[in-house]
Amino acid sequence: MARLPMAEEKPLRADARRNRAKILEAAEAVFAGQGLSASTEDVAKEAGVGVGTVFRHFPTKEALIQAVFLGRVRRLAEKAASLSESDAGAAFFAFFTYAVEQAATQSAYAEVLAEAAAVKGGDGEPSPVGAELAAALEALLARAQRGGAVRLDIGVAELIALLIGASRAAEHVEPEVRSRMLDIVFDGLRSPG
Amino acid sequence: MARLPMAEEKPLRADARRNRAKILEAAEAVFAGQGLSASTEDVAKEAGVGVGTVFRHFPTKEALIQAVFLGRVRRLAEKAASLSESDAGAAFFAFFTYAVEQAATQSAYAEVLAEAAAVKGGDGEPSPVGAELAAALEALLARAQRGGAVRLDIGVAELIALLIGASRAAEHVEPEVRSRMLDIVFDGLRSPG
Amino acid sequence: MARLPMAEEKPLRADARRNRAKILEAAEAVFAGQGLSASTEDVAKEAGVGVGTVFRHFPTKEALIQAVFLGRVRRLAEKAASLSESDAGAAFFAFFTYAVEQAATQSAYAEVLAEAAAVKGGDGEPSPVGAELAAALEALLARAQRGGAVRLDIGVAELIALLIGASRAAEHVEPEVRSRMLDIVFDGLRSPG
Amino acid sequence: MARLPMAEEKPLRADARRNRAKILEAAEAVFAGQGLSASTEDVAKEAGVGVGTVFRHFPTKEALIQAVFLGRVRRLAEKAASLSESDAGAAFFAFFTYAVEQAATQSAYAEVLAEAAAVKGGDGEPSPVGAELAAALEALLARAQRGGAVRLDIGVAELIALLIGASRAAEHVEPEVRSRMLDIVFDGLRSPG
DNA sequence: GATGAATGAGCCTTCATTCAT
């Protein structure tokens, strides 16, 4: 899966790149803690830089949020890809579980999947961000289906919907409940349909 | 049509009660349309009253939001109760579908279930609001399980988790996908476990 | 000259009207003193109200500036109208002098005429604000021309241009110089052409 | 082409001098296009240098603006001097027209004259910048007066005032109006007084 | 010297909440 260079990513100065990373990390933490309505000032403070610096790297709060999401998508996509080698069915369910657990930890994490949904589901603008993940998911799903681990009458769109839902739910629910909830969904995914 | 004063409602003057209703209705519409970040001023305008009136009835924006949620919970609980007479399994799945469809239509609707989750799941404060719904769901679920339509190894907590998830997902996904997603979840709920 | 109601001017509550006036007055003073880049906060402070109040009355800084200008235009137009009774030539030159003296006192005052210029000159959007003044000037000029006090080969556009110029110049120049400058312009306006 | 170091210029390295020139040119263009509120960053970009470089050459935005004005004054003064050879009256009016046309083209150009006004008019600090222009104007005016083309009862101060005014007005008015406006002013300047 | 990243004060604007009418 080739990584498309989204724009001409200029090589930043060492310190700038370090700051960019600090900001992204801070934003991830702050948004996870306080939700997306946390102030940019707070993100800057957490990152140990001035607001101006945040805005230099991300011209808009929206852009910052997108960048945070992009990072999450990338990590999810990498996870999905990294599982390609293992047993098809195991890989599929392991990924699903992993994704949902991420969401359980970090509030607002699930929104990333909504992003991906826009690609195959069609409600918003296509967003190249989600395309990457959607593609990875498609491969994962197809392999699992070919391996007989997942019913054949569903596509990525449904998979994404279930991921979104389970992830969102995971934000509100205790670990054991989450686990039993996943069992049910997984049974649904396995059943011949 | 007589109105039964439910629970802890103080008797209000007729016009005050009418205003309260108008505000709630307006808030529901405005929040559904613009999300919870819509301004109180907008709600007031939609209701045809001054902001002051909104704040007289609901001392805080938060309180207004809670009241809107309470209304939704009540309606869901009523729906659940109203289905008690029909076939146990059919009632259960009909309710699930109904709840998810509500969420699909009205943005931010799903949050109501998170509220209910706090009761049986335990992460927030207990909230008497959700208890009502939780009770109704418990009855619905138990009947469906006794009727053999739903597997026995799950409880209200899992049911609520699934409802939250499916509702959230429904906000981001097209109707056909939503429907296929529900099929999967329902299969999972039916499977012997 | 009938005053066209520009929009449905709602009757404001007494206190609101008082505040609106205070704000306008403050804005006039502050802008005159610091130029148009003075902060809205400063205007509010000068008016003795909170910023929010300024923005309630004028939804935008731009709107506030326009309102200040409108006030000035109105006063100039009234002055022009009030001179209709006196000797045509005297009225004309008295008005010209008056307008220029206003500008000399209050920095940025001259911009109001640029506004009026847009009407007959054509570079910006027509602006109903300036139309009023332009009409008044047209009358004043025509009378002076009929009375033989002003050369016949000029129109309002040229008059406005000269008013703008003289007003601007007056901002930078001592009273005696200003006065001699006006003498020259007036001679130019009288000369048979 | 040898460059005569004018007045108090430190000898700069060749590249530094080139940069200084580029910045000045860029500033002139940018300020003309967007007004004086254009950002220093924009000037730097237009000049093809970093902001730091701009600030090395001009310690303050204000200083940069002054330098731009100085350049304009110099050019106007040169123009005035270059016309000394031709017919006195023609030279005078040609210069006046030239100056006003510059202002019409380049927004905020007229401010330069306000600068010059400070010298003979006296409202601001004396500024050696304008003195140069004032001297050149004085010569031009005196010659024209000796030649009988301009009335005798005016001095440089009045001339500058008229130049400022006409230049400012020119910013807001169409070319034909501008031209007729100048006719009037010129008639005023010729009339015996 | 040149560069451009970092800084943070300051600006405009919004909005929950209070209070005089």
Next chain:
DNA sequence: AATGAATGAAGGCTCATTCAT
């Protein structure tokens, strides 16, 4: 009780200026 004007604390964003590279 209702109204809507007033308030002021944020929030997002810009930009002159400084400073490490």
